[in-house]
Amino acid sequence: MSEVERPPPRLPWDPPDNFKKRVPDGDNRERLVCDDCQFVLYQNPKIVAGSVVTWEDKILLARRAIEPRKGYWTLPAGYMEIGETTEQAAQREAVEEACATIEIDRLLAVYSIARIGQVQIMYRARLASPDIACGPESAEVGLFRWDEIPWENLAFPTVVWALAHFHQTRGVSDFATFSNPSGDLARMWPPRKPAGV
Amino acid sequence: MSEVERPPPRLPWDPPDNFKKRVPDGDNRERLVCDDCQFVLYQNPKIVAGSVVTWEDKILLARRAIEPRKGYWTLPAGYMEIGETTEQAAQREAVEEACATIEIDRLLAVYSIARIGQVQIMYRARLASPDIACGPESAEVGLFRWDEIPWENLAFPTVVWALAHFHQTRGVSDFATFSNPSGDLARMWPPRKPAGV
Numbered sequence: 001m002s003e004v005e006r007p008p009p010r011l012p013w014d015p016p017d018n019f020k021k022r023v024p025d026g027d028n029r030e031r032l033v034c035d036d037c038q039f040v041l042y043q044n045p046k047i048v049a050g051s052v053v054t055w056e057d058k059i060l061l062a063r064r065a066i067e068p069r070k071g072y073w074t075l076p077a078g079y080m081e082i083g084e085t086t087e088q089a090a091q092r093e094a095v096e097e098a099c100a101t102i103e104i105d106r107l108l109a110v111y112s113i114a115r116i117g118q119v120q121i122m123y124r125a126r127l128a129s130p131d132i133a134c135g136p137e138s139a140e141v142g143l144f145r146w147d148e149i150p151w152e153n154l155a156f157p158t159v160v161w162a163l164a165h166f167h168q169t170r171g172v173s174d175f176a177t178f179s180n181p182s183g184d185l186a187r188m189w190p191p192r193k194p195a196g197v
Numbered sequence: 198m199s200e201v202e203r204p205p206p207r208l209p210w211d212p213p214d215n216f217k218k219r220v221p222d223g224d225n226r227e228r229l230v231c232d233d234c235q236f237v238l239y240q241n242p243k244i245v246a247g248s249v250v251t252w253e254d255k256i257l258l259a260r261r262a263i264e265p266r267k268g269y270w271t272l273p274a275g276y277m278e279i280g281e282t283t284e285q286a287a288q289r290e291a292v293e294e295a296c297a298t299i300e301i302d303r304l305l306a307v308y309s310i311a312r313i314g315q316v317q318i319m320y321r322a323r324l325a326s327p328d329i330a331c332g333p334e335s336a337e338v339g340l341f342r343w344d345e346i347p348w349e350n351l352a353f354p355t356v357v358w359a360l361a362h363f364h365q366t367r368g369v370s371d372f373a374t375f376s377n378p379s380g381d382l383a384r385m386w387p388p389r390k391p392a393g394v
Contacts, residue, residue, distance in 0.1 A: 016234045029278070036233065037213045045277050046241045047316055080242050081226070082314030085377065086307060107307060107374045110283060110318065117279030119244055119318075121307065177304045177374040180282065 015041055045117040049089035050077020051125040052166040053102050058143035059163070060132060062097045064155055065139040072155035075162055076100065077120065078137075086121045094125070098141045099133040102126065109165050109178035111158050122162045124169060149193075157188035164197050212238055242314040246286035247274020248322040249363040250299050255340035256360070257329060259294045261352055262336040269352035272359055273297065274317065275334075283318045291322070295338045296330040299323065306362050306375035308355050319359045321366060346390075354385035361394050 019032040024040050032041040052075060053060040061073045076097045080089040087104050094100040102125040111120040132141045144150075146167070154160055164185055165178040180186065185194050216229040221237050229238040249272055250257040258270045273294040277286040284301050291297040299322040308317040329338045341347075343364070351357055361382055362375040377383065382391050 014236075016231075016236050018234060034213075037215060039211075039213050041238075043279060044241075044243045045279055047244060080316070082240060082242055083311055085309035085311050086316060087309070087376070088311075107376065110304060110307065112282035112284070114280055114282050114285070119277070119283055121316075174371075174373060176371060179284070179304065 043117070045112075045119050047080040047086070047089070048077050048118055048120045049080045049086045049123075050075050050093055050120065050162075051090045051102060051104065051123040052108060052162050053094060053100060053125045053127055055127040055130045055143050058145055059149065059166075060094075060098055060100060060127065061142055061144055061149070062134075062138040063140040063142075064137065065134075066137050069155040071139070072153055073150050073159070074155040075122070075159050076102075077122070080121075087123065090121070090123050090125070095135070097135045097138050099131070099135055100141075101128040101131075103128055107177045108169065109162055111161060111178075111180050113158065120158050120162075122158075124166060151191060151193035154191040157191060160188040160191050160194060161185060164194050167197050240314070242309075242316050244277040244283070244286070245274050245315055245317045246277045246283045246320075247272050247290055247317065247359075248287045248299060248301065248320040249305060249359050250291060250297060250322045250324055252324040252327045252340050255342055256346065256363075257291075257295055257297060257324065258339055258341055258346070259331075259335040260337040260339075261334065262331075263334050266352040268336070269350055270347050271352040271356050272319070273299075274319070277318075284320065287318070287320050287322070293332045294335050296328070296332055297338075298325040298328075300325055304374045305366065306359055308358060308375075308377050310355070317355050317359075319355075321363060348388060348390035351388040354388060357385040357388050357391060358382060361391050364394050 015032050018035045019041060020035055021030045022033050023030055024033060062076060063073050064070050076094040078093040080086060090104065091102055094102045105124045105126060108124045109122045134141055161181055169175045212229050215232045216238060217232055218227045219230050220227055221230060257273065259273055260270050261267050273291040275290040277283060287301065288299055291299045302321045302323060305321045306319045331338055358378055366372045
């Protein structure tokens with residue numbers, strides 16, 4: 001088979017062709033059902049847990065060593081696993097991506113990215129010590145002052161959102177959890193420094 | 198086959214026997230992988246979105262018409278679907294369970310039930326009108342004054358948590374989002390009225 005004829009690569013979590021869409025008994029939505037064994041694949045939104053982590057006046061960022069957005073800077077965050085709390089997931093991701101031990105301060109934001117079925121739960125946290133290093137998914141880690149943040153090289157719009165929302169809480173111990181922004185901050189693709197921060 | 202010999206019923210979302218546990222390439226945890234087609238079933242925590250909804254000084258509860266905890270009272274809440282925000286999921290559940298149109302005020306709580314891989318995202322909300330009625334999953338719906346809440350007939354510990362946390366925010370417009378409680382409130386099984394509320 002030539003390169004042109006080759007089908008797109010199947011990722012291991014892509015449902016194979018034997019899954020067909022139909023409405024299972026007792027449900028009111030189409031789900032993917034295996035033709036062979038009738039297993040119903042319920043696909044629900046996935047949770048990403050992460051944090052804006054500071055050491056003194058600096059913010060921890062990691063440069064991605066993996067796709068998507070390889071080479072771009074992000075906050076320590078990733079898919080939550082069964083058996084942990086959202087706080088534990090955020091702490092684990094900081095260890096995995098930046099070898100960082102963090103102390104969670106409080107819930108910063110809950111963002112819904114409806115199009116891709118993702119909910120991001122972001123905490124405000126502090127580094128327990130300035131010892132950070134690359135984990136397997138990071139090419140580089142660093143502590144950035146606010147005026148050093150590489151805005152145009154951030155990985156995702158939600159990284160911009162979390163940084164901008166975090167900035168509003170500086171020196172404030174009591175604040176309401178943020179949700180999806182509106183206005184200019186809602187449109188951060190490609191990433192850039194938002195107005196007024 | 199006699200009743201005694203019958204295996205436990207397989208639910209449609211239970212992975213069938215052809216799924217075996219192994220660590221997929223590029224991963225660091227055991228996942229369920231289909232022996233036949235190599236599909237990797239990533240099982241992540243699921244999100245329940247719901248709300249504590251008021252009309253004047255009364256709170257909306259629905260009596261469950263389905264298992265688990267059929268016959269017990271709960272807050273309108275349920276599994277979030279792909280394609281919606283957490284706020285939209287909470288609003289949809291209020292419609293589905295109590296034919297209730299709600300206006301979300303703000304995020305009340307984020308609870309992690311690690312053992313069962315569930316994160317509950319609960320809002321404080323108001324009824325747009327006192328018109329409520331049973332949806333297909335409810336046997337009865339009602340508006341309860343605080344001293345009328347059927348504490349011992351509540352469905353789940355998290356219903357007690359959300360009610361107790363909501364009660365702390367009465368008359369307060371600005372409050373921090375709650376997370377899993379500690380102390381006596383953490384141990385609400387079987388459900389009962391917590392001390393001090």
